[in-house]
Amino acid sequence: MGAVEHRAYARIGLLGNPSDGYYGRTIALAISNFWATVSLQPSDLLALVPHSHHDLCRFSSIQDLVGRVQSEGYYGGVRLLTAACKTFHSYCSSHGIDLHDGNFTLSYDTNIPRQAGLSGSSALVCATMNCLMDFYNVRDRIPVEDRPKIVLSAEVELGITAGLQDRVAQVYGGLVYMDFDEEHMLRTGNGIYKRMDPQLLPPLYVIYAQNPSDSGKVHSTVKQRWLDGDLTVRTKMREVAELALRGKQALLEGNHSLLAELMDRNFDLRREMFGDDALGALNIQMVETARSVGAACKFTGSGGAVVAFCPEGSVQAQKLQEACSASGLSIELVQVAAR
Numbered sequence: 001m002g003a004v005e006h007r008a009y010a011r012i013g014l015l016g017n018p019s020d021g022y023y024g025r026t027i028a029l030a031i032s033n034f035w036a037t038v039s040l041q042p043s044d045l046l047a048l049v050p051h052s053h054h055d056l057c058r059f060s061s062i063q064d065l066v067g068r069v070q071s072e073g074y075y076g077g078v079r080l081l082t083a084a085c086k087t088f089h090s091y092c093s094s095h096g097i098d099l100h101d102g103n104f105t106l107s108y109d110t111n112i113p114r115q116a117g118l119s120g121s122s123a124l125v126c127a128t129m130n131c132l133m134d135f136y137n138v139r140d141r142i143p144v145e146d147r148p149k150i151v152l153s154a155e156v157e158l159g160i161t162a163g164l165q166d167r168v169a170q171v172y173g174g175l176v177y178m179d180f181d182e183e184h185m186l187r188t189g190n191g192i193y194k195r196m197d198p199q200l201l202p203p204l205y206v207i208y209a210q211n212p213s214d215s216g217k218v219h220s221t222v223k224q225r226w227l228d229g230d231l232t233v234r235t236k237m238r239e240v241a242e243l244a245l246r247g248k249q250a251l252l253e254g255n256h257s258l259l260a261e262l263m264d265r266n267f268d269l270r271r272e273m274f275g276d277d278a279l280g281a282l283n284i285q286m287v288e289t290a291r292s293v294g295a296a297c298k299f300t301g302s303g304g305a306v307v308a309f310c311p312e313g314s315v316q317a318q319k320l321q322e323a324c325s326a327s328g329l330s331i332e333l334v335q336v337a338a339r
C-alpha cells in the first residue's frame, strides 16, 4: 500500500442535537464548505507530524504564544490522530482483525473553524480512521455502522464530551436521520442510521464567528442533571429528540414552515436547559442576528456556529447576509457534501 489521503467534512446538526448524547434522535448533514485532510505515507518509524499552525509548537513571540493559547487553548490535532490510532488498534484487536507490521507517517490539515461546533475534532479522527483502514487493508472487515463508534471512542479517550451524530454524518456523508434508541444503543453501541435525500433540504446558511472565545460549554451541568434524572432536563431533552422525528416528516412533505418552527424550538429548548451563561453571549447573538430578519436559527453543534433558514426566500436571505456582515459574522450558503 502506497500513500493515501482522506478528507472528512464539517457537519451541521440540523435538528435534535444535542439529544444524540441522551438516547434521542437527530438529523445532521456533512457539508463541503469546510473539511479536514489526513495524509498517510508508509515509513520506517511510526510518526505523527504536528501541524505548523494548529499544534501550537511555533510562535513569532511570547506574546503570540499567550494570545494563541488564550483564544485556542493548549491542544491541537496531534492528540486526536494519536487517539484515533489507539482506538482503531483496539477495535481491530477486539474483533480479531490482524494488522500487518508496516509503519506510517500521518500529517493533517484542516480549514474547519476551530472549536466552532462544526465537528472539526471528529473530522480529523474520521479522516485518520479512513487512512488506517486503507493502509491495513481492512475496510471490508469494519462495518460502516461501527465506524462512528470508533471515531467517538477516540474523543472519549481524550475526555472530550461528544456524541455520535458528528461521526455518523462524516462517515455516511450527505443527510442522515439518526435514532439513538436506548435499547438498540445498549445492545449494539450504535444508533439506527438512515440516509435521506439532500434534495429535500431548502437553502441553508452557516454563520460563525471568526474568534469564538466562549468556554461556556465547559461549565454546563446538563449531562449530570440528566443522569440524576432531573425531570426538567429529561422532559426537554425528550422534546428535542421529538423535533428530529417531526423534522424528518416535515422534510419528506416539503413543509418548510414547520421546519423553521422546529429549528427555532430546538434552540429555545437548548437555551432553557443550558442557560445563557453556558451558551455564551456571542453564540446567543448569532442566533438573535438571524432571528432579527425572521430567519429560523439554531446551533450546528455545541456552539460557535449556527445554521439558519430563511422561509421567506431570497429577499430575506439578502437581509440575513446584511445583518451578519453588520455584526462581523461570517455567513456561507451550505453545500451538502456528497457521500
Ligand SMILES: Nc1ncnc2c1ncn2[C@@H]1O[C@H](COP(=O)(O)OP(=O)(O)O)[C@@H](O)[C@H]1O
Pocket: 054, 055, 073, 075, 076, 077, 078, 079, 080, 110, 112, 113, 114, 115, 116, 117, 118, 119, 120, 121, 122, 160, 301
Ligand atoms: N481546527 C483544529 N485544529 C486542530 N485541532 C483541533 C481543531 N478543532 C478541534 N481540534 C481539537 O479537538 C479538540 C476538541 O474540539 P471541539 O471542541 O470538539 O471542536 P469542534 O466543535 O470543532 O469539534 C480541541 O481541543 C483540539 O484538540
Ligand SMILES: O=C(O)[C@H]1O[C@H](OP(=O)(O)O)[C@H](O)[C@@H](O)[C@@H]1O
Pocket: 013, 017, 018, 019, 020, 021, 116, 117, 118, 119, 120, 121, 161, 162, 163, 164, 165, 166, 299, 300, 301, 302, 303
Ligand atoms: O451540543 C451539540 O449539539 C453537539 O456537541 C458536540 O459537537 P461539537 O461539534 O464538538 O460542538 C457533540 O459531539 C455532538 O454529539 C452534539 O450533538
Ligand SMILES: [Mg+2]
Pocket: 119, 120, 121, 122, 162
Ligand atoms: Mg467536536
